[in-house]
Amino acid sequence: MSWVWIGWVLILAGLAYFVIKNVPQYFVLTPESYGSYFWAKASWLFPHVFCGVLAAVIGPLQFWPRMRRDYLPFHRIAGRVYVVAVLVGAIASLGMSAQVGRDSAAYAYGLTGLAFAWVSTTGMAFVAIRRKNLAQHKQWMVRSYVVTFAFVSFRLASDLMKAGNILPAHERSAVLAWACWAVPLLVTELVLQAPAVFKSRP
Numbered sequence: 001m002s003w004v005w006i007g008w009v010l011i012l013a014g015l016a017y018f019v020i021k022n023v024p025q026y027f028v029l030t031p032e033s034y035g036s037y038f039w040a041k042a043s044w045l046f047p048h049v050f051c052g053v054l055a056a057v058i059g060p061l062q063f064w065p066r067m068r069r070d071y072l073p074f075h076r077i078a079g080r081v082y083v084v085a086v087l088v089g090a091i092a093s094l095g096m097s098a099q100v101g102r103d104s105a106a107y108a109y110g111l112t113g114l115a116f117a118w119v120s121t122t123g124m125a126f127v128a129i130r131r132k133n134l135a136q137h138k139q140w141m142v143r144s145y146v147v148t149f150a151f152v153s154f155r156l157a158s159d160l161m162k163a164g165n166i167l168p169a170h171e172r173s174a175v176l177a178w179a180c181w182a183v184p185l186l187v188t189e190l191v192l193q194a195p196a197v198f199k200s201r202p
Helices: 003-022 031-039 042-063 065-070 072-098 102-130 134-148 150-163 169-197
Strands: none
Touching: 003 042, 003 150, 031 042, 042 065, 042 072, 042 134, 042 150, 065 072, 072 102, 102 134, 102 169, 134 150, 134 169, 150 169
C-alpha cells in the first residue's frame, strides 16, 4: 500500500470519528443538545457545521482519479457544491467569531483566520480551474481540503490534549483555533514545494 493510500485511510478514519462523535448533536436543534454557550450561536453554528461536513465529505471524492476520469460531469457539479459549501461555512464562521466575547479574542481571531484561509485557498483553486490551469488547481485544492479538514484536526487534537491534561479548556481552544489550520498548511506547503526545491540540477 502506497503512502498516499495510507494517508487517505487515516484522513477518512479521522473524518468518520469526527462525524460520529461530534456532528449528530448539532442536528438536534435544542438548547440541551447545543449547550448554553453554543445555543446562543446556533443560527451561525448550524450552517457552519453542515457546510463544513458537506465539504469534508465531498473533498475526498474530488481527489479520486477515477471520478475525474470516468465521471467528469459529477466531478464538476460536486466541485461547485464544494465551493458554495466553503463560502457559506466561512461566512457562518465569521458570524460566530463576531459573537465571541473579548475574553476569548484569540479564539475568535483564529476562527477569522480559518475563514479567510478557507475562502482564499478554495477561491484560488476555483480561479485556476476556470483558467484551465490543472496543475495549480490540484495544488490549491489540496490546500483547500487541508483547511476544510481543520474542523477534524481541531477535535482530534483537542481530545488528545484533554486526555493528556494539556492546557485548560479555554487556552486549548485558543491555541487550536490557530494551530488546526496554520500548522497543517505549513506542512502541506513543505510537501508541495519540496520536489521543486530538491530536484536534481540540470
